[in-house]
Every structure is written in structure tokens, then in C-alpha cells.
């Protein structure tokens with residue numbers, strides 16, 4: 534397992550593997566050529582760091598329930614539900 | 630269950646030491662718990678809503694409105710459309726609640742319903758999310774540039790919520806969708822693929838492009854960025 538035995542890959546080739554690497558359950562490139570590139574290429578390791586950072590920040594900063602809808606939304610829902618209910622009811626008998 | 634929890638967002642080892650320390654309070658709630666926190670009184674409200682109890686509707690709305698609205702807002706990127714969609718989602722919910730059998734968590738059910746409605750809306754507006762890579766892709770000029778060693782500054786790790794939220798909002802809709810579903814909502818690629826009717830490979834590549842695009846947008850936003858060298862010097 535000397536360095537010479539590693540296939541040297543370009544940044545483009547390395548970056549082509551990134552979507553899978555990020556989705557990979559282990560997170561560590563199992564391909565020695567990829568791992569070697571990640572360890573030695575400053576540019577690609579910074580890229581990976583940035584993308585991971587973005588993902589982490591999204592998870593930490595963007596809560597799934599951050600925003601509050603205006604009260605109009607509920608009034609609209611109630612209004613529609615009421616009119617649907619009214620339609621579903623049998624017509625009341627006419628007052629005699 | 631463990632499987633889902635542990636396989637989520639596990640790319641951490643790809644990187645060296647993190648740029649910033651994550652806050653001490655861990656956020657392990659990503660995934661199932663972030664998506665489906667147990668809610669007191671929910672089960673009773675669901676049962677009552679099935680009988681048409683208006684109070685129960687009101688309670689379910691109060692419990693879930695922020696979740697649903699935030700999702701709509703992030704995916705649609707527009708307040709008035711998001712409010713319309715929230716209204717639609719709850720109307721659907723109340724009409725169909727009788728068919729909710731409790732096999733999945735209620736919030737998952739509601740969430741799926743909302744995502745489907747948003748997707749229908751986006752498709753109606755002409756956004757093709759289906760099948761081919763090209764159709765989910767934004768136009769060429771929207772696509773992130775490749776990074777092969779330019780001397781661009783790298784992110785420094787001082788992105789705040791407002792800046793990030795703004796950057797996400799300016800992503801092309803196809804990217805935004807996958808990013809929000811995966812990185813914010815905690816869906817897995819196979820779940821996203823099912824929802825968007827695309828391949829998991831497609832979902833992975835869209836997510837990757839979304840993050841690349843965000844990186845560009847965050848760099849452009851300027852204030853949160855400084856060259857990596859500078860960052861080192863400041864420390």
C-alpha cells in the first residue's frame with residue numbers, strides 16, 4: 534500500500550463522487566484514491582468542509598416550525614369548512 | 630428505527646475538524662423526532678376531529694400550523710402562496726381525517742400531504758420535478774459552478790439564520806425542494822425520491838448542487854465571508 538499504488542484522480546473526478554460520499558452512511562470515502570485526494574487536496578477538502586458546514590447550519594439554524602401564518606389562514610379554513618357543512622346539511626323545512 | 634436515526638446526516642467524518650463548534654446542546658432530534666415530536670393531547674384531538682368536532686379542528690390547527698406553514702413557505706418562497714397552501718393542506722386534512730388510521734405519526738401524514746400539495750402546485754406552475762435530471766435542473770446559469778482550485782474565499786462559519794434563510798429562498802425551486810426536505814426536514818434520499826418521483830441518485834445530486842449553489846450564494850452575500858487565510862490569522 535504505497536502511495537504509488539494509488540490511482541491519482543483529479544479534482545473533477547473527486548467532486549463527481551461527492552453526492553454519493555455525502556449520502557454514504559459511513560461518510561468516509563472507502564475508495565483509497567478518493568480518500569487520498571481528500572487528505573491531500575486543500576481545495577477539495579475545503580469544499581467538503583464548506584458543504585458539510587452548510588448542511589450542519591441548515592440543521593441547526595432552520596427549525597421546521599419557525600414561521601407563523603397570519604390569522605387570515607385560519608379564518609379562511611373556518612369559512613370554507615362552515616360552508617361545506619352547510620351544504621352537507623339537509624335544507625331545513627320552511628317555517629310554517 | 631435506529632437505522633433511520635443513525636444513517637441520517639452521517640457524512641460528518643468526511644470533513645476534518647468542524648469549522649465551528651456545534652452548540653453544546655446536541656441536536657439529535659433530526660429525523661424521526663425532529664419530524665414527529667410527540668404532542669400532548671394530539672391523539673384525543675384527532676379522534677374528536679373524526680367526529681367533526683370544530684374545537685378539535687382548531688386544536689389540530691394550532692398544534693401544526695407553524696410546521697405546515699414553514700414548510701410551505703420554504704418550498705414556495707412566497708408568503709401569500711404559502712398561506713394559500715397552508716389553508717389547502719388543513720382543508721384536505723380535515724376532509725380526510727376519517728381515513729387516518731394512525732399507522733404513521735400524524736405529523737408525518739400531514740407533512741406528506743402538504744409536500745404533495747406543494748408539489749402539485751409547483752407542477753401546475755410549470756416546474757417539472759419528474760423523472761429526468763434535466764427537468765429537475767434549473768437553467769444552466771443557475772447551476773452551481775464547479776470548484777477546481779480557484780482562490781475563492783471559503784466559508785468561515787459565521788452564517789446566521791437570516792442570511793441562510795435568505796440564501797435558501799433564492800435557490801432555484803428544484804434545488805430548494807430537495808435541500809429543505811433533506812437538510813431541514815430530515816427526509817432520507819429514498820423518501821425524497823418517492824415524493825418527487827425521481828431516482829435516489831437524482832435526489833443526491835440535486836442536494837449536492839443545492840449545497841454548492843448555497844455556498845456560492847453565501848459567499849456572494851459577503852458579510853459572512855472572509856478569506857480562509859484571514860480567518861486563520863484572526864484566531
Ligand SMILES: [Zn+2]
Pocket residue numbers: 543544545547570574575576577578
Ligand atoms: Zn481536489
